[in-house]
Amino acid sequence: MMRMRALGAVLGIVLAGIAVTGMAQSAGRYAARVEVPDQSASAREQVLDKALAVVLRRVTGDPEVSQRALAEPLLARPGDFLQRFSYQRVSADQDGAQGGEDGQAQDKLMLVARFDGESVRQALIEAGVAVWQRDVPPVLAWVAIEESDGTRTLVGSDKGQRWRQALQETTRELGLELTFPLLDLEDQRQVRFSDVAGGFSGPIRQASQRYDAAVVLMGSLRADAGQWRSRWRVIGPGEQRDDWRDVHGDLSAGLAAWRRQLAARLRQRYTVLPDPESSDSLPVRFSGVTTAEDFAWVQETLADASGVSAVTLRRLAGEELRFAVRVTIERSRVVRALDRNPNLERADPTGSPGAAVPAAGPVYRVER
Numbered sequence: 001m002m003r004m005r006a007l008g009a010v011l012g013i014v015l016a017g018i019a020v021t022g023m024a025q026s027a028g029r030y031a032a033r034v035e036v037p038d039q040s041a042s043a044r045e046q047v048l049d050k051a052l053a054v055v056l057r058r059v060t061g062d063p064e065v066s067q068r069a070l071a072e073p074l075l076a077r078p079g080d081f082l083q084r085f086s087y088q089r090v091s092a093d094q095d096g097a098q099g100g101e102d103g104q105a106q107d108k109l110m111l112v113a114r115f116d117g118e119s120v121r122q123a124l125i126e127a128g129v130a131v132w133q134r135d136v137p138p139v140l141a142w143v144a145i146e147e148s149d150g151t152r153t154l155v156g157s158d159k160g161q162r163w164r165q166a167l168q169e170t171t172r173e174l175g176l177e178l179t180f181p182l183l184d185l186e187d188q189r190q191v192r193f194s195d196v197a198g199g200f201s202g203p204i205r206q207a208s209q210r211y212d213a214a215v216v217l218m219g220s221l222r223a224d225a226g227q228w229r230s231r232w233r234v235i236g237p238g239e240q241r242d243d244w245r246d247v248h249g250d251l252s253a254g255l256a257a258w259r260r261q262l263a264a265r266l267r268q269r270y271t272v273l274p275d276p277e278s279s280d281s282l283p284v285r286f287s288g289v290t291t292a293e294d295f296a297w298v299q300e301t302l303a304d305a306s307g308v309s310a311v312t313l314r315r316l317a318g319e320e321l322r323f324a325v326r327v328t329i330e331r332s333r334v335v336r337a338l339d340r341n342p343n344l345e346r347a348d349p350t351g352s353p354g355a356a357v358p359a360a361g362p363v364y365r366v367e368r
Helices: 002-021 043-059 069-076 119-128 160-174 185-190 193-197 203-213 252-271 292-304 330-340
Strands: 029-035 082-090 109-114 139-146 152-155 213-224 227-235 242-246 282-288 308-317 321-329 344-345 363-366
Touching: 043 069, 043 109, 043 119, 069 119, 082 139, 109 119, 139 160, 139 193, 139 282, 152 160, 152 193, 160 252, 185 203, 193 203, 193 213, 203 213, 203 227, 213 252, 227 252, 242 252, 252 308, 282 330, 292 308, 292 321, 321 330, 330 344
Parallel strands: 139 213, 282 363
Antiparallel strands: 029 109, 082 109, 139 152, 213 227, 227 242, 282 321, 308 321, 344 363
């Protein structure tokens, strides 16, 4: 029982450390909260750069971005990006605060700052800092935990709650969404604890098909002689695979190292640095557009795609739309992003998801 309380305390510290600087997922990646001594303008100005640093980490996936010279001009003027702010009182129970001199836990005053996301992204791009694409897919995580007393946990959507929460909050701070399998009877028929702990990809890939996940993470954390040993594998589109292992005496440090490694591997695939001075035109055609809502959805989908600077309707004929899309990155990267949209099906004569971009541009069938 003592050991379980100790582990719970460690996970609580992990979550509390994140809660000091992060916001709930519903608040969005462009909002953050930091401790502030009072509600004066001078106190707010002194900590506003810390709040912006939280947002920069989420937008770039780089835990060290605030220490990089390219980001210094942004952090020197955080007020230029501030949209609005408010204050919250956070109780000791929420924050994991320690008692004061009188032994009583002390509440904290938090500044809640929300920044203009587009302005932040554009400033980073102009400074030469890569940012996450807007359509970074969630990561489906199969994680096996073996604690020092031999307790084994396969973390799922309703199993291993403290572990799940710690892992999700940890990755959310770098702009990544972690989801977990249901671990219902269907999953249990295909995947065992030993499959995940042993790094056997076959059963995991098979079981992951029902979740339609573009990125699958499988890994294990094992307590061994006062240390935490971990092994991880990321499986991406086209069976791309990255593996790494780690050993840490401290669980908090181990989780921090893990999220850094995960983000670094996904940044290679899902960050973008558009060149505002160059552009190219990508023709894109859609069929199956039967309602005004479909039309508006197609336009919004194109406009929100990473690397798209302008969208122009060239032709509307029946249920077919033709657009000229101005892009500031390689055309193939824009097309790959559209290929991942579950409401679009490639309908090129020789096209399929991930296929080369035809000279006439891709053709999609809208299925909503």
